[in-house]
Amino acid sequence: MILTVDVGNTRIKAAVFEGSTVLENFVFEKNELEKKIKIILEKFQNCSDLVVASVGNVEKQSFLTFENRLKIHFLTHEDVFPFINKYATPKTLGIDRMVLAAGATLQFPKQNRLVIDAGTCITYDFIDENDNYLGGAISPGLRLRYEALHNYTARLPLLTLETPESYIGNSTKEAIHSGVVNGFVYEIDGFIDEYRENFLNFIIILTGGDAEFLAKRLKNTIFANSNFLLESLNQTFQYKIDND
Numbered sequence: 001m002i003l004t005v006d007v008g009n010t011r012i013k014a015a016v017f018e019g020s021t022v023l024e025n026f027v028f029e030k031n032e033l034e035k036k037i038k039i040i041l042e043k044f045q046n047c048s049d050l051v052v053a054s055v056g057n058v059e060k061q062s063f064l065t066f067e068n069r070l071k072i073h074f075l076t077h078e079d080v081f082p083f084i085n086k087y088a089t090p091k092t093l094g095i096d097r098m099v100l101a102a103g104a105t106l107q108f109p110k111q112n113r114l115v116i117d118a119g120t121c122i123t124y125d126f127i128d129e130n131d132n133y134l135g136g137a138i139s140p141g142l143r144l145r146y147e148a149l150h151n152y153t154a155r156l157p158l159l160t161l162e163t164p165e166s167y168i169g170n171s172t173k174e175a176i177h178s179g180v181v182n183g184f185v186y187e188i189d190g191f192i193d194e195y196r197e198n199f200l201n202f203i204i205i206l207t208g209g210d211a212e213f214l215a216k217r218l219k220n221t222i223f224a225n226s227n228f229l230l231e232s233l234n235q236t237f238q239y240k241i242d243n244d
């Protein structure tokens with residue numbers, strides 16, 4: 001039994017796996033980390049390994065209190081990954097993006113893959129059919145767009161996510177919702193179209209906190225898998241055991 005932990009920029013997600021089956025999912029804040037992990041390990045006494053991917057400011061030390069209870073694996077660039085990294089700055093590539101790319105490579109062999117993670121940031125990661133990781137894009141996520149408009153202007157209110165009535169926003173609120181939500185959807189459809197023009201065949205994996213909201217609104221039909229990062233973390237760990 002394995003406990004996977006994804007420390008994102010905003011919150012922490014965790015899942016307990018038995019083989020490739022998820023037994024339970026958890027979401028919590030960074031200040032609850034120790035307390036929550038303790039509760040999870042009490043419930044799942046058979047957990048033998050804890051696998052972490054952290055892009056947030058939570059370091060390995062935060063997990064060391066559990067060292068006498070189970071094995072801790074804090075993934076870094078030094079670990080083995082199932083793709084060839086062609087990023088020009090491989091050491092600055094986010095570990096979450098590496099894990100997503102690993103999951104895509106292992107789950108969908110011998111094909112082009114595009115992973116879109118709609119979280120705090122939107123990340124795009126492309127791995128070609130020869131398992132070369134080529135890179136992608138990073139842009140502000142949905143909530144970040146609402147917050148940025150408010151934080152860097154004098155007059156724009158902080159709004160929470162709402163589906164715009166029209167692309168022609170007829171009030172301040174509607175204009176913001178249109179700009180944020182439609183802009184977000186157009187961006188992603190635009191990127192997908194660009195990839196389609198350059199690659200005949202590829203699979204798209206859509207994940208992250210806004211994946212389900214997004215999937216319904218894209219002109220391209222894509223299914224969301226909100227758990228893809230944690231599933232990939234579990235697979236990356238199995239791959240590491242088999243290949244270390």
Ligand SMILES: Nc1ncnc2c1ncn2[C@@H]1O[C@H](COP(=O)(O)OP(=O)(O)OP(=O)(O)O)[C@@H](O)[C@H]1O
Pocket residue numbers: 007008009010011012055096118119120121141142143144161208209210
């Ligand atoms: N309780 C919540 N807290 C924060 N974001 C939420 C929440 N519920 C839904 N969301 C949506 O999820 C998005 C953030 O995604 P996610 O939770 O995957 O981010 P994260 O934890 O920072 O992870 P990552 O850094 O890997 O993107 C926000 O844009 C927001 O619209």
Ligand SMILES: CC(C)(CO)[C@@H](O)C(=O)NCCC(=O)O
Pocket residue numbers: 009055092093094095096097121123138
């Ligand atoms: C882009 C984020 C913030 C997404 O979580 C993360 O992957 C990260 O901090 N990346 C480092 C920069 C890069 O991936 O090139």
Ligand SMILES: [K+]
Pocket residue numbers: 117118119120121122123208
């Ligand atoms: K993300």
